[in-house]
Amino acid sequence: MEALSPTMEEGRLVKWLKNEGDQIKNGDVLAEVETDKAVMELVARGEGVLRKRLANEGDSAPVGALLGVVAAPDEDISALVNSSAPKAAAADTTQQPVGKPADAGEVIARAKEFEGVTSVPAAPAQSQGEASTPPQERERRGPQRIDTGAHHAEASATGNGETAPSGRPRSSPLARRMASERGVDLGSVRGSGPGGRIIKRDIEQAPVAAATPAAAPAPAQRPPRVGDYQDIPLTQMRKTIAKRLVESIGPIPTFYLTAEFDMTHVAELRDEMIKRGAEYKVSFNDILIKATATALAQHPEVNAHWIGDAIRQFNRVHVGMAVAVEEGLITPVIFDANEKSLSEISAEARELAGRARDRRLKPEEYMGATFSISNLGMFGIDQFTAIINPPEAGILAIGAMEEKPIVEDGELVIRKRLRVTMSCDHRVIDGATGAKFLQTLRRMIENPLMLVF
Amino acid sequence: MTIMTYRDALNQALREELKRDESVFLMGEEVAEYNGAYKVSRGLLDEFGPKRIVDTPITELGFAGVGVGAAMVGLRPVIEFMTWNFALLATDQVVNAAAKMSYMSNGQFPMPMVFRGPNGAALQLAAQHSQAWDSWYAHIPGLKVVSPGTPADAKGLLKAAIRDNNPVIVLEGEMLYNTKGEVDENPDLIVPIGKAELKREGDKCTIVTYGKMVLVALKAADQLAKEGVNVDVLDLRTIRPMDIDAIANSVAKTNRAVVVEEGWEMCGVGAQVVDFIQRECFDDLDAPVVRVHQADVPMPYAKNLEKLAKPDTAKTVAAVKRVMYLGD
Numbered sequence: 001m002e003a004l005s006p007t008m009e010e011g012r013l014v015k016w017l018k019n020e021g022d023q024i025k026n027g028d029v030l031a032e033v034e035t036d037k038a039v040m041e042l043v044a045r046g047e048g049v050l051r052k053r054l055a056n057e058g059d060s061a062p063v064g065a066l067l068g069v070v071a072a073p074d075e076d077i078s079a080l081v082n083s084s085a086p087k088a089a090a091a092d093t094t095q096q097p098v099g100k101p102a103d104a105g106e107v108i109a110r111a112k113e114f115e116g117v118t119s120v121p122a123a124p125a126q127s128q129g130e131a132s133t134p135p136q137e138r139e140r141r142g143p144q145r146i147d148t149g150a151h152h153a154e155a156s157a158t159g160n161g162e163t164a165p166s167g168r169p170r171s172s173p174l175a176r177r178m179a180s181e182r183g184v185d186l187g188s189v190r191g192s193g194p195g196g197r198i199i200k201r202d203i204e205q206a207p208v209a210a211a212t213p214a215a216a217p218a219p220a221q222r223p224p225r226v227g228d229y230q231d232i233p234l235t236q237m238r239k240t241i242a243k244r245l246v247e248s249i250g251p252i253p254t255f256y257l258t259a260e261f262d263m264t265h266v267a268e269l270r271d272e273m274i275k276r277g278a279e280y281k282v283s284f285n286d287i288l289i290k291a292t293a294t295a296l297a298q299h300p301e302v303n304a305h306w307i308g309d310a311i312r313q314f315n316r317v318h319v320g321m322a323v324a325v326e327e328g329l330i331t332p333v334i335f336d337a338n339e340k341s342l343s344e345i346s347a348e349a350r351e352l353a354g355r356a357r358d359r360r361l362k363p364e365e366y367m368g369a370t371f372s373i374s375n376l377g378m379f380g381i382d383q384f385t386a387i388i389n390p391p392e393a394g395i396l397a398i399g400a401m402e403e404k405p406i407v408e409d410g411e412l413v414i415r416k417r418l419r420v421t422m423s424c425d426h427r428v429i430d431g432a433t434g435a436k437f438l439q440t441l442r443r444m445i446e447n448p449l450m451l452v453f
Numbered sequence: 454m455t456i457m458t459y460r461d462a463l464n465q466a467l468r469e470e471l472k473r474d475e476s477v478f479l480m481g482e483e484v485a486e487y488n489g490a491y492k493v494s495r496g497l498l499d500e501f502g503p504k505r506i507v508d509t510p511i512t513e514l515g516f517a518g519v520g521v522g523a524a525m526v527g528l529r530p531v532i533e534f535m536t537w538n539f540a541l542l543a544t545d546q547v548v549n550a551a552a553k554m555s556y557m558s559n560g561q562f563p564m565p566m567v568f569r570g571p572n573g574a575a576l577q578l579a580a581q582h583s584q585a586w587d588s589w590y591a592h593i594p595g596l597k598v599v600s601p602g603t604p605a606d607a608k609g610l611l612k613a614a615i616r617d618n619n620p621v622i623v624l625e626g627e628m629l630y631n632t633k634g635e636v637d638e639n640p641d642l643i644v645p646i647g648k649a650e651l652k653r654e655g656d657k658c659t660i661v662t663y664g665k666m667v668l669v670a671l672k673a674a675d676q677l678a679k680e681g682v683n684v685d686v687l688d689l690r691t692i693r694p695m696d697i698d699a700i701a702n703s704v705a706k707t708n709r710a711v712v713v714e715e716g717w718e719m720c721g722v723g724a725q726v727v728d729f730i731q732r733e734c735f736d737d738l739d740a741p742v743v744r745v746h747q748a749d750v751p752m753p754y755a756k757n758l759e760k761l762a763k764p765d766t767a768k769t770v771a772a773v774k775r776v777m778y779l780g781d
Binding site: 172173174175176177193194199200236239240309 | 708
């Protein structure tokens with residue numbers, strides 16, 4: 001069972017697409033597998049004959065379990081087939097027994113090591129090094145000797161540029177943080193600390209390598225480009241806000257902002273377009289996605305993720321839209337929504353929602369949103385609060401549009417009104433920040449000509 | 454502001470709180486007729502009488518228990534241990550009764566009481582009477598633990614401890630009683646429990662310390678300043694609850710830290726401080742944190758060996774230089 005989505009722990013074999021005895025080529029689709037999110041294709045990673053189908057259609061199996069055997073026609077596969085039998089019977093427990101004895105062994109080994117050190121304090125083995133020297137021993141070497149726990153590294157220092165056993169240059173956590181903030185390549189810096197450790201002063205003196213940005217984790221589908229986002233280091237105030245609020249409402253300290261928009265002009269716009277032909281028909285939802293994306297592009301502080309040690313503000317706008325499916329919901333993403341025309345958004349939204357309902361979305365199609373929208377207006381919900389999809393910092397909940405009596409210039413008039421509620425992660429978005437975003441969104445919605453500005 | 458000794462600052466705190474609240478009383482060995490083994494309670498018997506200033510037999514477990522009982526019925530006892538080294542026998546009352554009473558009675562019995570006395574080593578009192586118990590009490594949920602290093606903090610923290618509705622351990626210092634400092638005589642002033650104080654400001658390194666070691670750290674800072682190394686000296690003042698924000702703020706500025714404590718290394722308060730630092734300030738650290746502490750041996754009686762075993766200014770200076778990567 002292959003891990004077909006990043007969060008997949010178990011999959012259900014929906015359907016075999018090959019029979020025993022079939023010739024298999026690299027890339028052939030062997031079976032359909034239902035993950036936690038979608039139905040995916042299980043693809044052959046080699047060639048041979050499908051000798052044995054071990055899993056039955058409808059069976060669930062943990063990632064890593066044996067589903068079948070592809071081998072040369074005359075290869076002996078009996079050992080493989082036999083070994084898989086108990087695995088299938090107790091799918092959930094197969095991983096556990098492997099881990100436990102090893103852990104216990106490790107604990108025992110550590111205990112022995114400790115015992116060895118304490119029971120012979122007078123003559124510590126030379127090879128143990130200073131890090132494991134008992135405190136008594138350290139004191140005996142003289143009161144001026146103060147252990148840093150890092151002697152073994154420092155003692156071996158011979159010069160600059162020394163690397164750790166892993167091959168990367170030694171560096172202090174602060175130096176690493178500063179290097180990533182400044183775009184300094186650690187490999188190009190000579191460390192002046194013990195053992196060649198790169199420390200703060202080395203980074204301060206290092207030239208900034210403009211063209212060597214740190215490789216970013218890939219958001220799906222479109223390869224990231226330089227400058228897709230900035231990580232804003234947390235100020236002490238930001239840290240305190242985050243810490244305190246999480247104690248109060250955790251793990252995501254959410255607050256809610258509700259606004260009622262006048263939809264008169266949006267409705268006019270839509271009517272005018274429909275008049276010109278069915279091919280120009282877009283939904284209110286499409287217009288809301290477009291308006292939200294455009295507003296997000298102007299408010300990177302809302303178009304952001306909370307990544308624990310920083311706030312990641314995106315320069316591209318990927319809007320997730322919650323789609324109800326039979327067993328739950330999924331949020332396909334309209335990438336670069338701010339740069340797409342209404343017709344593109346409309347077509348893409350319809351297509352994604354359709355495939356979401358059929359559970360035919362690929363992981364890269366429902367991951368990587370920078371902000372999300374949830375619309376329950378079609379169910380006649382006046383207003384509601386949506387739950388943030390971490391690490392995103394906000395989600396917009398859209399209620400039903402309805403005609404209401406409104407006082408305008410002292411006159412009672414009837415207007416189409418829409419209530420939206422934004423859920424905000426307070427660690428990232430403050431009240432006024434969210435309010436300003438909604439202000440921009442209101443300007444877009446109430447004057448949709450702003451969308452072409 | 455008046456210059457006074459740590460001893461008199463404690464005396465003033467007791468006098469003011471005894472006056473302020475009739476439910477406060479002081480009890481312990483020699484606190485009344487003899488005016489206190491270290492004269493902290495001088496004059497209090499004359500002023501407040503034998504019902505408020507109570508001499509006890511040499512029975513630490515007994516009078517600690519009487520204190521717990523008194524707190525249960527609404528009084529605010531201040532229990533003096535002649536030293537915390539003698540309080541070992543009373544630990545059951547402190548840890549199992551005082552610290553747990555409010556919790557186990559679902560708040561029906563609050564424990565507004567104070568256990569106080571000198572902690573750690575003085576001079577040549579040998580292995581059994583030279584021990585710092587900070588980490589023992591700081592380990593226990595239900596207790597607050599304060600350890601003032603200056604007369605002003607001694608007064609302010611003892612007053613805060615007496616007014617607190619939880620059992621508070623006040624760790625004083627025999628070697629501190631004669632030290633002098635400025636003290637505000639305003640009887641309404643307290644030092645809040647749980648707040649550290651930056652006793653000296655620098656930018657190169659943070660020395661985190663408390664209690665008796667504050668003076669040691671300040672002396673070390675003076676010496677280092679002469680060599681151009683200006684350090685923050687952060688006095689925790691309260692060990693539990695610990696002012697993590699103050700530690701994080703200072704380390705975020707200096708990127709380096711040394712933790713100085715009077716007691717032993719193993720599971721000491723300094724280990725907890727280092728844990729907070731590595732967790733809260735990992736990306737701020739430019740060097741490993743170093744600890745200064747007592748040698749891992751029972752305190753020697755011999756004067757020369759005792760001196761070698763104790764943490765001191767020279768060791769603190771050396772530790773700061775080590776985290777600064779300054780060769781010696």
